[in-house]
Amino acid sequence: MSIDNHEFRTDRTSGQRWHALRAHHQSIDGTHLRDLFAADPDRGTAMAIESDGLYLDYSKQRVTAETMTLLVEFAHESGLRDGIEAMFGGARINTTEDRAVLHTALRALDADASPTVDGHAVGEQVDRVLHRMSVFAQSVRRGRLRGATSRRIEAVVNIGIGGSDLGPAMACRALAEASTPDIDFRFVSNVDGADLSAALRGLDPETTLFIVSSKTFTTVETLTNAESARQWLIDGIGDRGAVREHFVAVSTNVEAARRFGIAEENVFEFWDWVGGRYSVWSAIGLSLMIAIGSGGFRDFLAGARSMDTEFRTAPFEKNLPVLLGLLGIWNRNLLGAATHAVLPYDERLALLPAYLQQLEMESNGKSVGVDGEPVAIDTAPIVWGAAGTNGQHAFFQLLHQGTTVVPCDFIGVLEPGHLLAGHHDLLIANLIAQTQALAFGRTADEVRAEGVAEHQVPHRAFPGDRPSTTIMMDRLDPYSLGRLLALYEHKVFVQGWLWGIDSFDQWGVELGKVAAGRIVDEIRAEDRTVLPFDSSTAAQIGRYRRARAAAEHDR
Numbered sequence: 351m352s353i354d355n356h357e358f359r360t361d362r363t364s365g366q367r368w369h370a371l372r373a374h375h376q377s378i379d380g381t382h383l384r385d386l387f388a389a390d391p392d393r394g395t396a397m398a399i400e401s402d403g404l405y406l407d408y409s410k411q412r413v414t415a416e417t418m419t420l421l422v423e424f425a426h427e428s429g430l431r432d433g434i435e436a437m438f439g440g441a442r443i444n445t446t447e448d449r450a451v452l453h454t455a456l457r458a459l460d461a462d463a464s465p466t467v468d469g470h471a472v473g474e475q476v477d478r479v480l481h482r483m484s485v486f487a488q489s490v491r492r493g494r495l496r497g498a499t500s501r502r503i504e505a506v507v508n509i510g511i512g513g514s515d516l517g518p519a520m521a522c523r524a525l526a527e528a529s530t531p532d533i534d535f536r537f538v539s540n541v542d543g544a545d546l547s548a549a550l551r552g553l554d555p556e557t558t559l560f561i562v563s564s565k566t567f568t569t570v571e572t573l574t575n576a577e578s579a580r581q582w583l584i585d586g587i588g589d590r591g592a593v594r595e596h597f598v599a600v601s602t603n604v605e606a607a608r609r610f611g612i613a614e615e616n617v618f619e620f621w622d623w624v625g626g627r628y629s630v631w632s633a634i635g636l637s638l639m640i641a642i643g644s645g646g647f648r649d650f651l652a653g654a655r656s657m658d659t660e661f662r663t664a665p666f667e668k669n670l671p672v673l674l675g676l677l678g679i680w681n682r683n684l685l686g687a688a689t690h691a692v693l694p695y696d697e698r699l700a701l702l703p704a705y706l707q708q709l710e711m712e713s714n715g716k717s718v719g720v721d722g723e724p725v726a727i728d729t730a731p732i733v734w735g736a737a738g739t740n741g742q743h744a745f746f747q748l749l750h751q752g753t754t755v756v757p758c759d760f761i762g763v764l765e766p767g768h769l770l771a772g773h774h775d776l777l778i779a780n781l782i783a784q785t786q787a788l789a790f791g792r793t794a795d796e797v798r799a800e801g802v803a804e805h806q807v808p809h810r811a812f813p814g815d816r817p818s819t820t821i822m823m824d825r826l827d828p829y830s831l832g833r834l835l836a837l838y839e840h841k842v843f844v845q846g847w848l849w850g851i852d853s854f855d856q857w858g859v860e861l862g863k864v865a866a867g868r869i870v871d872e873i874r875a876e877d878r879t880v881l882p883f884d885s886s887t888a889a890q891i892g893r894y895r896r897a898r899a900a901a902e903h904d905r
């Protein structure tokens with residue numbers, strides 16, 4: 351599918367709608383959320399949308415009905431509808447890598463209707479791998495897959511980093527209740543040996559299965575951890591057959607996995623039209639499938655698929671991902687918010703902020719548009735966050751009274767994931783209370799009326815007018831998690847499209863990788879004395895080398 355080049359132009363801010371939005375912003379600037387709620391008693395329900403188990407309340411954003419109309423018109427003017435169709439249709443919208451972007455095909459149902467890439471029907475490839483994954487996951491769950499000493503698998507260790515770790519790690523934690531209790535799931539990502547050591551602690555090599563997950567199979571952290579895991583296995587049960595029986599790989603680079611020693615029939619494939627941070631739906635989700643079963647995994651895909659359909663078909667004013675994306679644009683580009691907090695009020699979603707950090711910042715942390723020109727307006731904010739209520743006792747002080755306004759997404763789940771009485775009422779009450787306190791604050795007069803000493807009044811007043819969106823899920827199960835993640839994926843798409851950037855490359859990670867390769871060579875080249883680096887880098891390398899030599903000498 352080809353797409354009109356003008357859709358790819360960087361600067362979407364030269365159009366009429368952008369000018370209208372700016373003028374509108376000036377006209378409502380200074381209108382406090384208190385005033386907006388006072389002006390419309392129904393605002394709390396009028397600016398909320400419910401769809402298939404997800405409730406999105408954006409009434410505590412600093413927007414009016416007119417703001418939303420203008421934002422939607424801006425999206426139309428910018429060709430967002432065509433952009434969405436281009437992605438689903440398999441156009442090579444990842445222009446800097448000349449790739450299609452088809453993570454949505456990983457969860458599509460009708461293989462016959464799926465796009466083709468380079469002459470291959472995407473749906474057929476997806477179905478084939480899904481089937482292989484299901485058979486494998488089943489054999490691990492049922493105890494049919496045996497290790498080299500014929501014992502059943504009791505622990506699965508996923509070795510991967512970035513998108514090859516964050517998705518399955520986050521989802522396995524979120525869905526732990528629905529997971530098989532017979533298998534211990536662990537995730538290793540950091541090249542710091544402490545990570546692998548901790549993950550292996552207490553495990554028995556005879557009953558451990560490693561999944562080496564790497565799209566490229568060249569990522570140094572993953573390969574280093576995989577080599578050390580292999581050594582641990584061989585030290586534990588000897589060489590014969592160990593790697594073959596205890597290692598599988600997930601990769602687009604089958605040949606490299608084979609060179610590592612993983613049998614070709616133990617390599618689960620995916621494709622370069624799946625971005626790393628969009629890959630949890632692919633074989634990268636193998637650990638998740640083993641945890642929740644192939645039925646659970648298919649529910650997870652079905653949840654994402656339902657969000658895909660909504661994204662593609664719902665009018666923009668009622669379209670959850672479009673609304674979330676547009677609110678982000680409003681906060682970032684009109685209100686000037688440089689950061690965005692994600693605050694899941696559910697321990698099961700504790701890893702969601704880290705997952706979304708990669709999704710949003712690696713996708714949209716760009717300053718050059720698809721046309722190669724510098725972008726005209728700011729792109730992705732810094733995304734950060736932590737599970738509530740812990741954050742309330744750490745960084746919420748700044749959210750309420752700091753000089754920086756931080757728009758927040760509060761995410762809650764109506765149904766608790768445990769049976770302990772009383773906790774959930776408190777948790778949800780805290781979530782709602784925080785959104786209320788951020789929006790409305792407390793005026794100096796209100797503080798005074800409570801008899802607070804005058805010198806404390808300015809310290810105990812809260813400005814309010816701090817925007818937040820609340821996303822309330824009916825429950826947290828594979829289907830609803832799929833919906834939630836796809837919601838954020840498409841939000842990122844909306845924003846990337848409107849900013850005119852390529853959301854699907856990540857060139858910004860390359861320079862540091864190359865530099866690390868040179869520095870590690872230098873650190874290990876003991877005989878070389880002239881370091882070809884700047885004085886700071888050279889001094890640090892020298893210092894580390896001396897410490898390393900001293901430690902070796904002491905041993």
Ligand SMILES: O=P(O)(O)OC[C@H]1O[C@](O)(CO)[C@@H](O)[C@@H]1O
Nearest residue numbers: 511512513514564565566569626
């Ligand atoms: O799956 P791979 O190829 O090992 O890459 C891991 C991660 O590294 C990156 O390429 C860059 O950090 C991510 O986009 C990716 O998810």
